[in-house]
Amino acid sequence: MAYERIRLESLKDKVMTAEQAALLINNGMVVGSSGFTKAGDSKVVLPAFAARAKSENLKITLMTGASLGHDTDGKLAEAGALSKRMPFQVDRALRSKINTGxxxxxxxxxxESAELLHNKNLPPVDIAVIEVAYIDRDGSIVPTTSVGNSVTFAALAKQVILEINTAVSEEVYGIHDIxxxxxxxxRNVIPIVAPWNKIGRKTIPLDPSKVVGIVFTDMLDSPADIAPADPKTTAIAKHILEFFENEVLLGHLTDRLLPIQAGIGKVANAVLMGFKDSNFYDLTMFSEVLQDSTFDLIDAGKLSFASASSVTVSKDCYQRVFGNLQKYRDKFVLRPQNxxxxxxxxxxxxxxAINTAIEFDIYGNVNSTHISGxxxxxxxxxxxxxxxxxxxxxFVTQAASKExxxxxxxxxxxxxxxxxxxxDILVTDIGLADLRGLAPRERAQKIIDNCVHPDYREQLQSYFDRASERGGHTPHLLEEAxxxxLRLMDAGSMKK
Amino acid sequence: MAYERIRLESLKDKVMTAEQAALLINNGMVVGSSGFTKAGDSKVVLPAFAARAKSENLKITLMTGASLGHDTDGKLAEAGALSKRMPFQVDRALRSKINTGxxxxxxxxxxESAELLHNKNLPPVDIAVIEVAYIDRDGSIVPTTSVGNSVTFAALAKQVILEINTAVSEEVYGIHDIxxxxxxxxRNVIPIVAPWNKIGRKTIPLDPSKVVGIVFTDMLDSPADIAPADPKTTAIAKHILEFFENEVLLGHLTDRLLPIQAGIGKVANAVLMGFKDSNFYDLTMFSEVLQDSTFDLIDAGKLSFASASSVTVSKDCYQRVFGNLQKYRDKFVLRPQNxxxxxxxxxxxxxxAINTAIEFDIYGNVNSTHISGxxxxxxxxxxxxxxxxxxxxxFVTQAASKExxxxxxxxxxxxxxxxxxxxDILVTDIGLADLRGLAPRERAQKIIDNCVHPDYREQLQSYFDRASERGGHTPHLLEEAxxxxLRLMDAGSMKK
Incomplete structure (x- = not known):
């Protein structure tokens, strides 16, 4: 039955085990893999390569859509199998190896990754590993729960390994816009003028002569870990919803709003869930990852369409969506991430766009990536x-953490x-600062008034006041910035 | 003869002096003005308002395309006439008032300014001051040497003052793509797929009932100050041209390159002039400001088309271009800056894109705007x-300055x-660092090896080495960053 998923007869003799496929990945290769925030990633070939790399001391450059699931990034990192990794990761073990250099x-x-590859601004991809639901008669492939950079990898890689995942229904045909x-x-115009526009094919073109291996798997994506809302995320969501309601009152937006992008995590989920009991209607998303909240809003009749590159949801939600695709297939689309x-x-x-910050400063600069620089x-x-x-x-973040x-x-x-x-807008559990039309000194006062935790308000006001006295468009005291x-590193707290 | 430039009869009774027009601008108003890097700015109304504001203690919010000429920003600043200014300026007196707060x-x-106005993310424009070559029969207006944000100001301002500049030939009709x-x-697709595509009207639509004053002027734009090339700018230009030549050899680019954007100033001019004696041909620009070098390259048969929002050139070049529009009118186009x-x-x-930095760091972050933060x-x-x-x-900058x-x-x-x-690429007179495909630690070593002034190489290497030892994806010593x-501020030099 699995072989029926290879609808191009000539490819049937390419079937092999994950271990055999892993032998096709050699030391020093540039590998492009499907997978975008855990969805549609390589389930067995990359893990098998990790095992091989460990014993044979091999290293590759790995490009993906975004993060991988099933600890694959961690296994590769721990095996010492990665010399270079791009464009995104969320794995604890990998992060640690990145930070040691x-x-x-x-x-x-x-x-940008796909652009850079097409423009030859990155080294060429030697081999691609792509999870698919099935291979069509013309050799083109149907991706699974994400599209990511797979279209580019399929087009540019010299060789391709396909993982046919039989845990994914063949009914996913049609949910992708390739x-x-x-x-x-x-380059011509990309003719999308609304989130629901479908402008491409249903399958990813692939030259069958590049396929060097086909591996069967039967394994779901790693489920999303949905942390329950807590008082802070609820407060942040409330501030944002009140802001939107006010924008509607002012006539800046209609109660359809405009297409929403929401980053990953519990704040985004809390904001989206806040729409459930609101007056907003006929909402749309133009985002990169669809989470549980997207499908909850669809079920609640609040969201009419969602465009993204992957579906990363809990186990329950996965069954709800992919077990009832007939119900959802005209409600969302998955596109290449470029x-x-x-x-x-x-x-x-x-x-x-609603995204999470690690920290932001009084002038509105946002750090999304680094701890202490x-x-x-x-x-x-x-x-x-x-x-x-x-x-x-x-951008949203909690005002303070770690007690x-x-x-x-x-x-x-x-x-x-x-x-x-x-x-434009910064939000913490304390409050929201609308920075539109404000100069840096105005922004600083608004952020201090609205966003900072009370424990730090005086300290931050003091910095701003003393910097302002010294002058500048964006007053800073570089010796104290x-x-x-530094106090956190030395004394365990940012408090004076 | 000047009155012939008002081709809509009903507007002829709106003619007044600059001083009368300045009386239409009141305290607290939001004023939108034409003018983009000195080109096509208000020649008399804003200066007259500066004089009035000084004696009557008036303040306005001023939005423009970009910087103004004829010291207008300076006059307004010195008169205390500006409470808020956006989106750009280059004036010494204004800068000083900005830095004092x-x-x-x-x-x-x-x-973004025009977007923010259309989206009601900025306060509405009370009155616009727009320089025009003439007013057409339908009340629509023909801009002069820039388009800037004038289309948006004309559409959104409650009232409009027009400055008809008789020093500008009426033959400019057709050089704008509105x-x-x-x-x-x-919002639909913007149907431009090549720099030379013209997709709009030749005149800016304007409701004649909004015109509250028409003032005649006869005054050229402030000429561009073209500093002659010096050894540093020549070295920077040479590095960039060699880089392009190598990209062609590698098959990344053809010797037509791709549309070029060049920031203002002598480095951009030096790079563009470098093309004159090169093998590149049929070049195009998709930029914001066209300088002398653009027209020199057109004359040399190297550049076939340039798209921008303004022409800011020397006095000689101005006569050459606007005195021979028949020769140049199919070689360039001016568009709204959005x-x-x-x-x-x-x-x-x-x-x-080739732009000038004030400073850049070992990881590739660029500061284009601030001195010491x-x-x-x-x-x-x-x-x-x-x-x-x-x-x-x-991004380009000199490796070191001030001896x-x-x-x-x-x-x-x-x-x-x-x-x-x-x-992607950082360049100083010392050399060029190609950062494509490099992780932060690799970038740092390349920048130290290729770009830093020899006087600072050891010092910078020491910082990077010591930071790397402490660890991190982007190793820093925050206490020393x-x-x-700080040393420059305290001791007058960055040298240890």
């Missing part, structure tokens, strides 16, 4: 693709991922 | 619009305008 990581805007822009200098995240579409559609947490992901080009760029030893609102962020020029981070 | 400045991506995207949520600088077009066309120089201008979405994002007391290559920049995620800036 053992694995070189490129923290890339998710829309489109690639032309190469320079002959389409879901492309700057021109985000500006054309007027996306409302040096150590990476996960990566920028698609937040820059969206924030930079959005109609509204919203308030850490303030997430600071004199100066220790790493800048989103500049003061790109940020990182003193909060 | 007396004038609030919003340093905005040049593509197009505005639809408002959300009904079209010339729009992210989607920059990515669609694959623009090669606090004091603004000019502003980000369009550099972010282009760099963030470009095919190649190149090498200042290094422009640093452990950490004191303000981030372009993040490590957005920068700004020590170079």
């Amino acid at each position: 053992e694995v070189l990581f490129i923290d890339q805007h998710l829309s 489109y690639q822009a032309e190469d320079y200098p002959y 389409i879901s995240n492309t700057p021109g579409l985000i500006r054309r559609l007027g996306v409302i 040096s150590k990476i947490m996960n990566g920028i992901g698609g937040s820059g693709d969206f924030a930079r080009n959005a109609y509204l760029s919203i 308030n030893a850490i303030s997430h609102v600071l004199p100066m962020v220790s790493h800048v991922d989103h500049t003061e020029h790109d940020v 990182f003193s909060w981070h | 007396e004038v609030l400045f919003i340093d905005q991506h040049l593509s 197009y505005q995207a639809e408002d959300y949520p009904y 079209i010339s600088n729009t992210p989607g077009l920059i990515r669609r066309l694959g623009v090669i 606090s004091k603004i120089m000019n502003g980000i201008g369009g550099s972010g619009d282009f760099a963030r979405n470009a095919y190649l994002s190149i 090498n007391a200042i290094s422009h290559v640093l452990p950490m920049v004191s303000h981030v305008d372009h993040t490590e995620h957005d920068v 700004f020590s170079w800036h």
Whole structure:
């Protein structure tokens, strides 16, 4: 029965085990793999390669869509199998190897990896590993729960290994919109003017002569870990919903809003769930990852369409969606990440982007990636693709954490991922600061008044006041700008 | 004869003096004015308002395309006439008032001001002052040497004052491509797929009933100050040209390259002039400002078309171009700045963006705006619009200045305008660092090896080595990251 998923007869003799496929990946190769926030990743070939790499001391450069599931990044890292990794990761073991310098990581805007490959600004892909639901008669492939960079890997890789996942229904045919822009200098318009526009094919083109191995798997994606809402995330969501309601009252937005992008995690889920009992209706998403909350909103009749590059949901939600595709198939679409995240579409559609910050500063600069300037947490992901080009760029974080030893609102962020020029709205559990139309000194006072934890308000006001006295468009005391981070490192708290 | 430039009869009784027009601008108003890098700015009404504001103690919010000429920003600042200013300026007196906090400045991506106005994310424009060549029979207006944000100001301002500049030939009709995207949520595709595409009207639509005053002027734009090339700019240009030649050899680019954007100043001019004696041909520009070098390259038969929002050239070049429009009118076009600088077009066309940095750091972060973190120089201008979405994002600066007391290559920049995620190539007079495909630690070593001034190489290597030992994806010593800036402030040199 599994063999029926190879609808091109000539490929049937390519079937092999994961261990055999892993032998096709050699030392020093550039490997491109499917997988976007755990969804649609390689379930067996990359793990088998990790085992082989450990014993044979092999290293590869690994490019994916985004993060992988099933601890695959961790297994590869622990096996010492990665020399370079891009464009995103969330794994504890890998992160640790990146921070020691053992694995070189490129923290890339998710829309750009495919562009860079097509433009020959990255080394060519030697071999691709792509999870598919099935191989069609013409050799083209049907992806599973994500599209990611698979279209680019299939087009550019010299060799391709396919993982046919029989745990994924063949009915996923049609939930993907496979489109690639032309190469320079002959690129045309990407003709999307609304989230629900489908402009491409249903399958990923693939030259069958490049297929060097086919492996069967029967294993679901790693489920999303949905942390329950807590008082802080609930407060953040409440501030954002009140802000939207007010924008409608002011006539800036209608109660359909504009297409929403929401980063991963419990704040995004809390905001989206907040729409459930609101007056907003006919909402849409133009995002990169669809989480449980998207499908809850669809079920509640609040959300009419969602566009993204992957579906990363809990086990229950997975069954609900992929077990009832007939119900959902006209409600969402999965696109290549260089389409879901492309700057021109985000500006054309007027996306409302909601992303999570690690910390932000009084002038509106946002750090999404680094702990105390040096150590990476996960990566920028698609937040820059969206924030930079959005109609509204919203960043959220808790005001303070670790029993308030850490303030997430600071004199100066220790790493800048989103500049003061790109940020419209900052939100913590304490409150929301609307920075539109404000100069830096105005922003600072509003952020201090609205967002900082009370334990740090006086300390932050003091910094701003003393810096302002010394002068400048963006007043800083460079000798003191990182003193909060340094105090945390030295004394375990940012408090004076 | 001047009255013939008012081709709509009913507007002829609106003619008045600049002083009378200045009386229409009241305290607290939001004023939108034409003018983009000195080109096509208000020649008399804003200066007359500056005089009035000084005696009557009036303050306005002033939005423009970009910087103004004829010291108008300086006159307004010295008169205390500005409470808020956006999105760009280059004036010494205004800068000083911004840095004391007396004038609030919003340093905005040049593509975004018009968007923010249309989206009601900025306060509405009370009155617009727009320089025009003439008023057409239907009341629509023909701009002069720039388009800037005038289309938006004409559409949204409650009242409009027109300055008809008789020093500008009526033959400029047709050099502008006036197009505005639809408002959300009904925005369509902007149908430009090559720099030479013209997609709009030749005149700016204007409701004649909004015209409250018409003033005649006869005064050229402030000429561009073209500093002659010096050994440093020549060296930078040479590195860039060699890089391009090598990209052609590698098959990454053809010798037509891709559309070029070049920031303002002598480095950009030096790079463009370098093409004159090269093998490159049929070059195009998709930029924001056209300088002398653009027209020199057209004359040399090297450049076939240039798209921008303004022409800012020397006096000689002005006569050459605007005295021979028949020769040049199919070689360039001026667009609204939210079209010339729009992210989607920059990515669609694959623009090669060359912009000037104040300083950059070992990880590739670029500061384009601030001196030692606090004091603004000019502003980000369009550099972010282009760099963030470009095919190649190149930043240039001198390695050291002030008898090498200042290094422009640093452990950490004191303000981030372009993040490590957005920068491909860094160039100083010392050399070029190609950062594509490099992780932060690799970038650091390449920048130290290729770009830093020899006087600072050891010092920078020492910082990087000691930071790397402590660890991290982007190793920093936060307690020392700004020590170079602090040493400069304390001791007059960044040298240890």
